[in-house]
Amino acid sequence: MVVKGVQFRNHRVMGDILELAARYRDEGADELVFYDITASPDGRTVDRSWVNRVAEVLDIPFCVAGGIRSVADAEEILNFGAEKISVNTPALEDPDLIDRLVKRFGSQCVVIGIDSLEQSGDYQVYQYTGDVDRTEQSRYRTLPWVREVQDRGAGEIVLNCMNRDGVRRGYDVAQLAKVRAVCDVPLIASGGAGEMSHFREVFEESQVDGALAASVFHSAAIPIPDLKAWLIEAGVRIRPPDDRRAH
């Protein structure tokens, strides 16, 4: 589950975000990820108190991604109540940042987001993907980078398959299975969910630990309680929709 925000610091937008967070909480989402895509600008101090307001309403884990370039950035977010922080481009620029974050907070807090694009039979890591105009190929190939971030102590990997992003034709199960084979930490699939069967497919064929989606949930094209009931019926072992909420 993803909430992508350009303006978390705008009051009206924040109201919408909190409402959305509460809705997903009540529908039985297992975890939320907040992409703060305005937080990146270089060196500028940003107000992250919105994280605290999200923590106030959520009783499930949530992760904050975007603009985390230092131990201090991460510390602020974790102190505000986020369960995890997710780092993408800054880890590519400065891989040692992963070690520093792990040393300070432990593996369980440190998620590495990887934007991967299939190119002539191989997979390449892309960087600056928060900004379409700056998106470019990094110096890493995907599988070696997956190994490296684990060696540096990352506790979870979110693999966003860019070929599938927003396309709704299903997760890239082939790529995810290849990454799974070299990934000993929890692996979360991202990019491509369009219908319920895609979730079953990615759990069964790629053995991922979680499946992340945004647009199909935001648009309510796939209601979470229905998806969970359907997956359980199909034999996928997941937490059922929360029946205490109804009372």
Added chain:
Amino acid sequence: MNSDAVIIGCCGANLASLAFALRRLGCDAPISEDPERVRRASHVILPGVGAADDAMSRLASAGFSDLVPTLTQPVLGICLGMQLLFAASDEDDASCLDIIPQRVSALPKHPERPVPHMGWNQLEIAADTSLLRDVANGDYAYFVHSFAAPLGAYTRAVTDYGVAFSAVVEQDNFFGTQFHPERSSTLGATLLSNFLRL
């Protein structure tokens, strides 16, 4: 909720989510690093993240390692806080509070079960406890840990992650959950509310 619960604040970040979870239950629990304040509390919560050894040093230097075992009010250890109730941990070979005379050990690595064990997993209720009132066999809770406590007479709920480990423990007035109630949706709220009613 009308209790004077206090959160011990010296061994772990991420206390905001726990404080918010208690506030949603109507309990405005202060976060304290003052042993005297904690001693007077009606309920004491010992959360912990990070490494056992480091947490024990922080507890010791803040004056809690002698105090906690002598407390007589209900005490709830959460995650690492639960592990600290044990005698020792294989994590850095740390000596812990020795309230439960057993040793915490590392979760075995297995290709299909990544460590840290991170995510939702099921509880199997092992014995009656008021902490688990209105909690059913098979309910899911949110875990984040690499070390785990063995099963024993103190075990109240069991979770299986390649090995069966203690997910909920109780010994006299000391309780513990390996999972995070503050992140375990309505199950967690039920459990915290049960604790505050003890």
